[in-house]
Amino acid sequence: MATDINKAQFIKDFKDQLYEDFMVKNSDATAEEQFVALAKVIKNYVRPDWFRQKNGIVADKKKTAYYFSIEFLPGKMLQTNLLNLGIYRMVEAALAENGVALNDLVAAERDMALGNGGLGRLAACFMDSLATIGAPGFGNGIRYKYGLFKQKIVNGYQVELPDAWLSSEGNVWETKKPHSAVDVKIYGNVYLEPHDGGVLKPVYENVKTLHAVPYDMPQIGFQNGVVNNLRLWDVEIPEKYELDYPTLADRRRVEDITSVLYPDDSSREGQSLRLIQEYFMVSAGLQTIVKSYAKMGLPMTAIQEKVAVHINDTHPAMAVPELMRILMDDYGVKWSDAWTSTIAVMSYTNHTVLSEALEKWDAALFKEIVPRIHQIVGEIDRQFVAKWASKVDACVVDNTRIIRNGQIHMANLAIIGGHSVNGVAKLHTELLIEDVLKDFYTIFPEKFNNKTNGIVPRRWSQIANPKLSNLIDDLIGKGWRRDIHELKKLENLTSDTAVLAQLDLVKTANKQRLADYAKKMLGIELPVNAIFDVQVKRLHAYKRQLLNVMHIIKLYQDLKANSELELTPRVFIFGAKAAPGYHFAKSVIKIINELAALVNNDAEIGDKLKVVFLENYNVSLAELIIPAADVSEQISTAGKEASGTSNMKFMMNGALTLATLDGANIEIKDAVGEDNIIIFGMDKNAVYDHYQKHDYNARAIYDNNPEIKRVVDAFVDGTIPNIHYEGHEIWDALVSYNDEYFLLEDFDDYVKKQAELATLYANDKQTWQQKALINIANSERFSSDDTIELYAKEIWEIN
Ligand code: GPV
Numbered sequence: 001m002a003t004d005i006n007k008a009q010f011i012k013d014f015k016d017q018l019y020e021d022f023m024v025k026n027s028d029a030t031a032e033e034q035f036v037a038l039a040k041v042i043k044n045y046v047r048p049d050w051f052r053q054k055n056g057i058v059a060d061k062k063k064t065a066y067y068f069s070i071e072f073l074p075g076k077m078l079q080t081n082l083l084n085l086g087i088y089r090m091v092e093a094a095l096a097e098n099g100v101a102l103n104d105l106v107a108a109e110r111d112m113a114l115g116n117g118g119l120g121r122l123a124a125c126f127m128d129s130l131a132t133i134g135a136p137g138f139g140n141g142i143r144y145k146y147g148l149f150k151q152k153i154v155n156g157y158q159v160e161l162p163d164a165w166l167s168s169e170g171n172v173w174e175t176k177k178p179h180s181a182v183d184v185k186i187y188g189n190v191y192l193e194p195h196d197g198g199v200l201k202p203v204y205e206n207v208k209t210l211h212a213v214p215y216d217m218p219q220i221g222f223q224n225g226v227v228n229n230l231r232l233w234d235v236e237i238p239e240k241y242e243l244d245y246p247t248l249a250d251r252r253r254v255e256d257i258t259s260v261l262y263p264d265d266s267s268r269e270g271q272s273l274r275l276i277q278e279y280f281m282v283s284a285g286l287q288t289i290v291k292s293y294a295k296m297g298l299p300m301t302a303i304q305e306k307v308a309v310h311i312n313d314t315h316p317a318m319a320v321p322e323l324m325r326i327l328m329d330d331y332g333v334k335w336s337d338a339w340t341s342t343i344a345v346m347s348y349t350n351h352t353v354l355s356e357a358l359e360k361w362d363a364a365l366f367k368e369i370v371p372r373i374h375q376i377v378g379e380i381d382r383q384f385v386a387k388w389a390s391k392v393d394a395c396v397v398d399n400t401r402i403i404r405n406g407q408i409h410m411a412n413l414a415i416i417g418g419h420s421v422n423g424v425a426k427l428h429t430e431l432l433i434e435d436v437l438k439d440f441y442t443i444f445p446e447k448f449n450n451k452t453n454g455i456v457p458r459r460w461s462q463i464a465n466p467k468l469s470n471l472i473d474d475l476i477g478k479g480w481r482r483d484i485h486e487l488k489k490l491e492n493l494t495s496d497t498a499v500l501a502q503l504d505l506v507k508t509a510n511k512q513r514l515a516d517y518a519k520k521m522l523g524i525e526l527p528v529n530a531i532f533d534v535q536v537k538r539l540h541a542y543k544r545q546l547l548n549v550m551h552i553i554k555l556y557q558d559l560k561a562n563s564e565l566e567l568t569p570r571v572f573i574f575g576a577k578a579a580p581g582y583h584f585a586k587s588v589i590k591i592i593n594e595l596a597a598l599v600n601n602d603a604e605i606g607d608k609l610k611v612v613f614l615e616n617y618n619v620s621l622a623e624l625i626i627p628a629a630d631v632s633e634q635i636s637t638a639g640k641e642a643s644g645t646s647n648m649k650f651m652m653n654g655a656l657t658l659a660t661l662d663g664a665n666i667e668i669k670d671a672v673g674e675d676n677i678i679i680f681g682m683d684k685n686a687v688y689d690h691y692q693k694h695d696y697n698a699r700a701i702y703d704n705n706p707e708i709k710r711v712v713d714a715f716v717d718g719t720i721p722n723i724h725y726e727g728h729e730i731w732d733a734l735v736s737y738n739d740e741y742f743l744l745e746d747f748d749d750y751v752k753k754q755a756e757l758a759t760l761y762a763n764d765k766q767t768w769q770q771k772a773l774i775n776i777a778n779s780e781r782f783s784s785d786d787t788i789e790l791y792a793k794e795i796w797e798i799n
Pocket residue numbers: 116117118119120122264265266313351352357424453641642643644645663
């Protein structure tokens with residue numbers, strides 16, 4: 001075991017690796033070279049455990065869960081891997097003795113950003129948790145050559161640059177496995193030919209064959225000797241079929257399949273490339289899974305006893321017809337048996353109620369690209385309609401069937417083809433049941449269940465916040481590092497003023513760490529005695545960064561009207577990427593940056609107000625920003641944010657949450673109690689009431705509320721320079737187009753609660769820190785270890 005390695009052995013391994021890879025002595029090596037060598041040494045240490053776990057699937061006939069996701073967003077892996085192996089301190093000390101700062105090597109690693117936001121990050125948290133609870137759970141996804149775009153801010157605008165994360169040293173954590181490659185077929189024609197006993201077998205013509213080559217990455221459990229596998233697929237042109245790709249352009253089209261992660265996490269451009277990506281990943285993964293099941297020598301019709309496949313959002317929903325295809329066409333299983341198995345194997349998580357994000361495909365395109373899958377989906381749809389037409393209302397069948405009006409509804413496919421559908425927070429699951437998927441609920445009530453999201457506590461406390469972690473060690477011992485539930489013990493210390501003072505010191509130190517970064521990046525001095533008020537997440541209208549902006553404008557206007565005004569100093573911090581084609585979102589970014597320039601350079605405002613937009617928000621930046629937050633902004637329109645997960649990370653790091661009753665915010669409120677969270681605005685019922693009555697009138701609010709009018713007009717009256725175009729766009733969205741996300745209605749209450757929290761911060765730091773401590777103590781409820789335990793038990797039935 002890696003934990004047995006001593007310093008001397010480790011340093012020898014490290015130096016040997018540097019020599020082997022780079023022919024360099026430690027003292028002459030660059031931080032990049034040292035990072036690569038260290039990562040390879042770690043990989044060597046885990047290889048036996050990794051190999052054993054992978055081989056155990058067949059050898060021990062263990063039921064295994066496969067988490068299929070088009071996104072994985074792990075960020076950097078060095079610290080997590082060292083921590084989970086239990087060699088962090090030893091390696092840090094050994095390197096230090098040899099003149100190497102571990103932090104420099106951490107900085108040299110590139111973020112692995114094969115995900116957009118919450119959905120991909122959740123998948124990464126789950127991979128860690130699966131290994132940590134010791135469950136056989138393997139990831140399956142795509143090895144994109146370019147991750148989520150790198151964001152630069154130029155003249156206040158977002159500019160997208162390719163994230164060439166694989167250049168130079170590539171991904172040191174991975175191992176290419178050419179011997180496990182499989183072929184994936186797309187395009188062509190397919191027809192069915194009768195065989196012995198009336199069995200129909202597909203005959204393919206003019207197909208294109210792709211070679212799917214897996215790259216495996218170890219997923220190390222927390223100090224338990226378990227190493228799971230994350231398998232990401234790359235595409236190659238099969239040697240056997242080279243003639244099918246005669247030109248460079250042909251070859252490039254193939255390479256494109258694994259070239260980029262789609263940088264849009266809300267609405268899908270209906271491009272065939274995306275569909276091919278989805279099928280490529282699903283087919284390669286499932287073929288491999290069925291092959292390894294076949295090696296167990298058990299009947300094909302019992303595959304559900306050894307295999308669970310999870311469909312993370314709809315992108316991998318073709319797993320349903322693809323498993324049918326493999327079982328029938330490759331293994332001769334008959335339809336009814338294959339269908340029973342498929343339903344038992346598959347399960348699906350929904351991550352949104354936004355209808356524009358519910359994935360649909362044009363049936364003609366679908367047929368062109370995956371003709372056999374199209375046939376199978378057609379038959380699943382036909383049987384579904386035949387079965388339910390006589391039992392439920394016609395409109396229920398119409399709303400739940402897979403193919404309607406020439407479109408294939410991927411969520412419907414995933415629900416019909418699996419045994420479990422879960423939402424990601426209590427409210428979200430309720431909304432699925434009573435609104436978005438209510439017709440499904442009348443047919444399959446037993447399939448619905450909730451699994452509130454969680455976060456992996458190691459990364460979001462121990463790694464992101466070493467200062468707080470050390471304080472917690474001093475207060476309650478180190479047991480919490482293994483069992484996060486021990487954080488509860490902190491609740492006994494909430495009236496200990498010395499503890500609260502220490503907590504304040506830790507927070508200030510973390511704010512200083514972030515202030516240093518802001519100084520380096522933007523040349524701005526951030527006052528650490530100010531409230532650090534943070535909103536970091538994807539830029540989306542429903543997340544309402546604009547409401548935050550409106551509050552800043554209000555404070556700015558108040559200060560300009562009365563420079564004597566007593567105001568608790570505030571630093572507003574934003575981090576957000578906008579989908580490249582999302583016009584509105586990009587305009588909000590521009591406005592934040594122009595507002596920042598205005599406020600930060602106004603001598604009259606001085607240190608009372610600062611606004612910073614930190615470019616290229618990613619996992620690493622989150623690890624820096626979140627521990628420095630006093631206020632966590634979770635201000636989506638009630639009913640729109642499925643769960644949110646940064647809300648949990650902020651809480652774990654002692655920020656107070658300013659929130660609407662949306663997603664997991666509600667469960668955070670339940671965990672900490674009403675006094676320790678700041679709730680404002682409409683709840684979901686108030687929002688739905690407006691939908692029902694069609695009575696929302698933004699224009700009337702604007703006309704009748706002078707403060708709101710003043711703030712909204714600031715977008716167009718020249719208050720903020722250089723936003724002529726964007727300002728009008730926003731003004732129109734808020735007034736002319738009736739403010740789809742109810743910012744104007746929620747504004748007053750938001751401002752009021754902001755003022756209250758500012759007063760508390762200024763007058764009673766002790767009470768503030770008390771609330772912070774209660775948040776930290778109760779964040780134990782949101783460990784993804786527990787979430788994944790429930791998936792394992794209740795959905796996958798593994799362990
Ligand atoms: I659908 N989510 C995401 O990041 N990308 C998507 O394409 C879709 C959903 C997010 C939700 O918006 C969050 O509320 C949620 O916490 C997260 O998925 C994980 O479930």
